[in-house]
Amino acid sequence: QVQLVESGGGLVQAGGSLRLSCAASGRTLNSYTMGWFRQVPGKERECVAAISWSGGSTYYADSVKGRFTISRDNAKNTVYLQMNSLKPEDTAVYYCAASRAIMTSVPSSYSYWGQGTQVTVSS
Numbered sequence: 032q033v034q035l036v037e038s039g040g041g042l043v044q045a046g047g048s049l050r051l052s053c054a055a056s057g058r059t060l061n062s063y064t065m066g067w068f069r070q071v072p073g074k075e076r077e078c079v080a081a082i083s084w085s086g087g088s089t090y091y092a093d094s095v096k097g098r099f100t101i102s103r104d105n106a107k108n109t110v111y112l113q114m115n116s117l118k119p120e121d122t123a124v125y126y127c128a129a130s131r132a133i134m135t136s137v138p139s140s141y142s143y144w145g146q147g148t149q150v151t152v153s154s
Contacts, residue, residue, distance in 0.1 A: 032057045033129050040148030042123060043117055043123040051129030053145060060084075061105040064130045066141060067112045068093070069123035078136035080112060088134050094149070094150075103113040117152045125150050132147075 039051040051067065066081040078099035081090040089101055100113040110127055125148050129139035135141075 032061070033060070035127050035129065035143055035145035036076065036123065036146045037104065037127050037148040040150045045117060045119055045152055045154050047117050048113070048115045049117065049149060049150060051114065051125055051127075053107045053110040053112075053149075055110075055129070060103070060108050060110065060129060060136045062131070063143075064132055064134055065101075065103060066100075066130065066136065067101060067110075067111040068126045068128060068138060069121075070126070070140075071123045071146075076138050078138065079125075081134060081136055082110065083134050090134060090136050092136075114150070115142045115148075119152045119154045121150060122152050123150060124148065 068076050070076040079092045079095050082101045085131045098116045103110045127145045129142040129143040132140040
């Protein structure tokens with residue numbers, strides 16, 4: 032079992048930055064693809080970024096390319112999402128998740144999920 036806990040969410044003005052962290056316990060993350068997802072009420076959960084177990088491959092949704100950066104520190108069992116130039120449409124609950132699959136952005140491929148952290152971007 033892998034337990035994931037997100038932190039770093041909050042309220043920020045448009046154009047601002049936030050850094051989300053996802054700390055894992057139970058197992059080391061160095062064999063898992065890690066993803067950051069977001070969800071707003073009434074919409075499907077979408078993958079905004081994913082990173083391979085080694086950190087050598089990354090995926091970004093078109094809507095966040097050039098603004099968000101995913102990274103991982105396997106020694107600390109932690110994954111990060113640096114979010115810059117935030118927009119009101121980035122407002123959502125953000126979740127981190129772990130998958131045994133190779134570089135997937137499909138939510139059903141992820142076995143472990145955190146509880147989520149709210150990000151609110153004001154205009």
